[in-house]
Amino acid sequence: MTGVEELDPALVHHIVNTLGWPGLRPLQQEAVAPLMAGEDAVLLAPTAGGKTEAASFPLLSRMAAERWTGTSVLYVCPLKALLNNLLPRLETYTAWLGRTAALWHGDVTATHRKKILANRPDVLLTTPESLEAMLVSANVDHASFFSGLRSIVIDEVHAFAGDDRGWHLLAVLERLQRVVGRPVQRVGLSATVGNPEDLLHWLQGSGAGKRPARVVAPHLSEPQPTPGALPPGDIQLDYVGSVDNAATVIAALHRGEKRLVFCESRKLVEELGEKLLIKGVTTFLSHASLSVDERRRAEQAFAEARDCVIVSTSTLELGIDVGDLDRVIQIDAPATVASFLQRLGRTGRRAGTTRNCLFLALDEAGLLAAAALLLQWSRGWVEPVLAPPEPRHIAAQQVLALCLQEHRIGDRLWQEAWNGLNHFGAAAHLIVRHLVEEGYLDQDGGMLFIGPETERRFGHRHFMNLTAVFTSPPQFTVVHGRREIGRTDPDLLTEEVQGPRKLLLAGRSWLVTYIDWRRKRCFVEPADGGGKAKWSGAGFDRGASFALVRAAREVLLGADPPVVLTKRAVACLAEARDHFLQHVHPGGTVIARSATGHLQWWTWAGHRTNATLAATLGAVTAPAQQTNGCWIRLREEVTPQVWKQAVADSAEHLCLPDVDDRAVRGLKFAEALPARLARATLAMRLADFEGAKAVLAEPVRFVTDFS
Template sequence: MNGVDDLDPALLHHIVNTLGWPGLRPLQEEAVPPLLAGEDAVLLAPTAGGKTEAAAFPLLSRMAAEQWTGTSVLYVCPLKALLNNLLPRLETYTSWLGRTAALWHGDVTAGRRRKILTDRPDVLLTTPESLEAMLVSAKVDHAAFFAGLRSIVVDEVHAFAGDDRGWHLLAVLERLQRVVGRPVQRVGLSATVGNPDELLQWLQGSGAGTRPARVVAPHLSGPRPEPGTVPSGDIQLDHVGSVDNAATVIASLHRGEKRLVFCESRRLVEELGEKLRIKGVTTFLSHASLSVDERRRAEQAFAEARDCVIVSTSTLELGIDVGDLDRVIQIDAPATVASFLQRLGRTGRRAGTSRNCLFLALDEGGLLSAAGLLLQWSRGWVEPVVAPPEPRHIAAQQLLALCLQEHRVGDRLWQDEWNGLGPFGRPAAPIVRHLADEGYLDQDGGMLFIGPEAERRFGHRHFMNLTAVFTAPPEFTVLHGRNEIGRTDPELLTEKTDGPRLLLLAGRSWLVTYIDWHRKRCFVEPADGGGKAKWSSVGFDRGVSFALSRAVRDVLLGNDPPVALTKRAERCLAEARGHFLDQVHPGGTLITRSSRGPFKWWTWAGHRTNATLTASLGGVTVPAQRINDCWIRLREDVTPPAWKQTVAEAAGRLCLPEVDERAVKGLKFGEALPSRLAQATLAARLADFDGARAVLDEPVRFVSDRG
């Protein structure tokens, strides 16, 4: 076991004799020196690459050698289900050294929490939201509880970094570091990303550039593949044309095997799940609007079964263990190559098996999206993880949370609480003024504290809403007797219907028998069929990226992804190329006009780039149009000379996209910002200046499409 001699001898004994491992994996070996030395690190490996052990073994060895006391390691995850899944493993590893691990999140009982507070575990598994709830809770002496903290492990760190939960996590870690009074080691565990060095720098927060740090990624350090080399995996692409046909294919293929099917919406999970059950397939469902018990039962039953299917949204994309999978099936395409890699990594874990994924496209658009994504994957491209810019609303939330935590904060000292981390220090001064002006904060004697407006908006249930970074649309709880099945969109309970009101939830139809409008609950009984599923989305749609939109254009120009295409997929792809023959050109972008249609500029540049171009070329684009990934609508009077002049003027002064007021209302804590700052935040997140410049640099052809 070369390279691991510095691990605790008792730990080494159990690795060999209890786990029966002949040695450690390369990632686990290479992680030992930096983690034992207290360095910050990002450990990078594909799904099921042993990242948890790569972090746990050195940190537990250091815990024993340096005689850490109290809760010295925090293990932070984005999902409660992932924490539940990890707890037995970490309890086993800590027990080998006479140490303990425990779980703290929203589903943990009050009695269990009291026990944790009096008998502190050495390793605490939690979420960022629960961590902040501990900081602001009057029942937790956070200074005493976290006094022994030495290291923080952030699992699935890439899942945090790309959205506002990442900013929230960083801010909470900085506040925690202030409570502890010393730097705390940060270790991130991540699947493959396109920019691991930047991800590590992001994770370090205020310590970036001042603390030793490294990326540990043995699978990336070997010789690079030759250009044109296709990554390994048994990947197939089929066009089935409908959900009914997808259910027929899934029911008939791979009988006797365990299959995990990913869908891109909860509604589609429900519809496909119901159709599979009708066909006699043993089917389980998992998505965020099912009750915890319903999801748990489904995941446990699926893990123990053999000939079955579980249909899921991205809730099962991360490292939750659902047993030994045979197949992954993807309906249409995931939003990113990174998601596809996560899902692909669920298979091929048994010796003698390979990673596999079958794509089933429901329509032409789904087929093109899947083909474009697979083309980019074959090129070895993965999205860089980029934190969303200008998180002013998270800064507002953090200021309020800090005042809850400390009760009173000096009106000139608050800036120090985040150790100079980007948006949470001096740049937040206008937000502090607004919070004070609007009554979210009160000021007295040079101190800031929670004001009446914050009490009114966020004070319900001990400010629980203040620690949740995401806005969830209002949903009604669906109950069969005393059993909670899940939650549904209230529109399904209010829209006009002929005959009985039927819901589709947990893959079954239900008859609504009573609605409790005050408590937002509805009661149901089983029905034979005909139920509908629906959920509203929150925020704005960032759409498809520039890179994936351009990959779709490459597919339309004749580039096939190097995967197995069924005859149906080949036929549909040929038809799609015929449909878009006059909208793609290898030499640049096209502006077309049909005899009865508008001018369309076919950019194939993605939603954010097209939103930026629409705003920046206001002299020739139609205002207030619905943005899409492929084209931009132009004014009827546009001419080539006017076009050239507008493009020349715009090249040096690109504009932020316009933001719909409804999107601002969907920004959690946006009401705690001045309206202009809330709009500016969303506009910055909707912009893609690099993509817009790339498109403007390309030649443009005006063509007539008289079809």
Template structure:
């Protein structure tokens, strides 16, 4: 008996005749049983592995067989653009069975929302932020609207689980389940991750261990021919040395083909985009600070065009369809193997084509990072997805949002809304007390409700700011006439310059003609060249992991990744190995002293482990240093005896890193926490206790470096 026999016969008819499929993919076949049985599940497959159909086909079959009514399936995504891209497919699938699908997010018009409320779709595509906005909105009867809810599909679940949006999503799902009054099936769709069972346990929330669950990942059982992928891949590592040279290479290579170039910053996207256009290359750009219209134009044009390049940050890493792609090019390296797998999976979708990626390293650091990442990839290693620890600021946000949703909540009953789940249960008691003491919540007659301080800080625009868990640095909107181009960092508008002020945005240079400081708007006109791009960040998001730094050390010790290396890359790697020859050793870490007295401990352990070590070994660490990925600066008077004593004193007493006050201010909702808890939250997140402990257990060699 075929698994297809369990699906609705009308659906099977259309799979064969409308889609023209001869059968289902392994993931789609293996998902039918557990999804139809109502089990929670993680469906795991590489990019373009058919995960949407693996979830939707059995759910739609159940919808018909069990006569689900109203909005019975939620399809949650991390990106609005991904939802926009998925809607036509899900409208087609639901339409075959006489059902409907609709979209609800921040860009959906008020008129369309009213129609959705009046005539509930069977499948609603949305984001966690929009879902919470529905729960707290006075215009949505959320109990009636969600009364028929049976299942929730979380697409790109790994993208949620690795940051605070994941905690926010789980907390909202618990509140939604409490509103519905029954268990709701949870299905996560994910690209390859290193710990799928743990990811499923996380997705289940309060039901973990109590509800039946299954990881469906047929590709993990296949023999691995190329690292973490069963399909052959064409990977090349080249060293070009500058953005200018990268633009020259990209313009010359693969003419007539569609190329997607990933960069690790918005500034780099802008600089490369401008240089490609100056070389006559049809170029489109995509990053978070471009306007919605600008990004949509780029994505649509790129999907329809052939001989062109789109330059993007990670915004196009997830499953947005950009058409029939020929090549992926990566400047320097992404921060994780998981990101590389997502990007690699954009290619090789056509019959007769292979997955491919060309790395163009701009710097020595970028070359080493790319080589280290490829070394780990070829070993089949992928980062485990780990939720950030101690999400106390999200707990504070959720308590406020719950009081906004319910108007008043019993001061002994609020935990029930999260079914005692993790950080939202008993550990939240001190946060509730602080919210009451500081006026964020009022307490009267055994009830909690929104207080004046919450009204003052978050009450604008119907508490819209309370439903977003990201903190974005303040940016100015850039306008040409009435058309929004995107947003820029205010530093570019305030720094002292000579001559006219110019911006680089959407791959073009703009002359600033007027700045509206009060409304944070900047008006521009086109200009030939000379624009500058800049966006600020806190820096921790670029911290390299312990595993990748150790792989980088292996590269410096002479191990090449098993991929094609250009002559330039071979030469540059040899120069890098010569450069770092005195500070790497296969048998442990090195403490080096220069003739000038500078002492460095070369750990090759990554930023977080080094920050942990610097905090732990305070007696021998130089004060007021900036921690990096490779080394920790020590006091100039440290010798072997000092060192042995310092390490012996802290052998089992690792300390959390010190926290920069700017980072505390950048923690969204951090102001609703007691200061010590806000600092403790960030200190825990900036630490790598395992990596630090591993380094402390390694042998240490003292070396005096002599000038060459």
């Protein structure tokens, strides 16, 4: 077996004899040397590429060789379900060397946590939120517990890096490193991304440029099959026109196979799941508003069944094992090429099978989005993973968490906790001053400590809400007898209805029998159809990207993705091209009147670019319009001469987009920032200056009468 010379002999024995592997995969071979040497690394491979073993085998070998004691390796994941899924594997691998692994997250019982604190495992699997909860808990002696820490593995690191959980994770790792008193090796496991070197630099945090590091991605140097060379039928794009028709197609096609269907909303998961069940298809559901037990039952039943379907949001996109899949079906299109690659990678894992995906578009917009995504994928393009700019609200949260962790800290020493990590420490002076002025922090004798406003806003349940950096909208727990089914939007319980109130949850209709408003619990009984599903969106939506919306314009101009298009898809694309004939031009952007007489600038530039352009050209754009990725509404009095002057005046002075107050309220910890900083944070995240400059440099074609 090649590539194992440095691994522990006992480990090699089990790899060969217990796992029955003839050798290590290329990623696993190439990861051995840098990880054994203590280097930071990002291990890049498609789904099911053996990343867990690529990280764990060298680190366990190093653990044995250097005789690490206590909890020496942390394995951090974005999802509790992924941790649950990984635990048996890591327990097996650690046991081969006489070591142990354990799980610590929000669903782990207090009794089990006490056992972990009394007998520290060698490998601890956890989430960033649980890790910070350990740091601030009065029940955990964090200095003692983490004293043996040597290495941290961050699974699905790309999923962290693209949003605020990434900044939270980095800040917690810096505080943890401060507690340990030495640099801690960081190993990120990632699916294919467009900028792996940038991802590695980000992951290193304060150690970037100071510690040895490398990207390990052998598959990127191998010849890649072109999409046009894929076996016929592996990637198909179909137009079905409705959820009813999608259910009919799924029920009729691929009978006897195990099918995973991805939807882009919980509401659509419920509606499609219900229609499949009505058609007699063995169907399971998975999304974030179903109870943990409900999801586990569905995922386990799906893993053990054969002729069945599981309908899911992105919760099953990451590496949770649901057994061997025959087929992935995508309703409309995922938001990114990276998501598509993750989902595509759930298939083709068995010998003799290939990766495949069937797209079912519900409407013209869904078909265009899918065609655009497949066109970009066919070119080998994947989104770069970029951390959101200016995480000021996370800096505020971190200062509060640090004071909770240390009880009190010097008003000139707090900034050292993050080892110089950008955006934290010295850069947060204005934020700390605001926290003191507003009572979130008290200041006395040169020390900072938790103030009454922090106690009031975040003190519930031992400050649990302070360690979670994402906002969950209020939901009611739905209960049938003693069984928790999931959670639903309170709007469904308050809106006026004719007749009995019914909910759709777990693919079934439920009659509401009683609502406990104080405890936010809704009691139900089974009903025969008629239920409704609804969940309010949470967080800050950046919308479709510049690259994908521009690809949609290319599709309308005649470009077809090199996949199998059904006759229905071909016909719908032809109609779309005719529909948008006056709104696309290969040489630049278009200004035209809509059917309702409004003046529209068809930029095809994405939400963020259009928001930036609308703010920059405020003199000619209609006020208070809702941003979309395709066009911007202009003022009715705009003429070509007025337009030309406005562009000339604004090209060198790009403006930050306007921010809705509702979006500010959706930013977790925004109340701990000065109002202007909260708005500026969101404005920076909505802006796309590069895209705006590119659009302003393009010619504009007027296809309307200005006489």
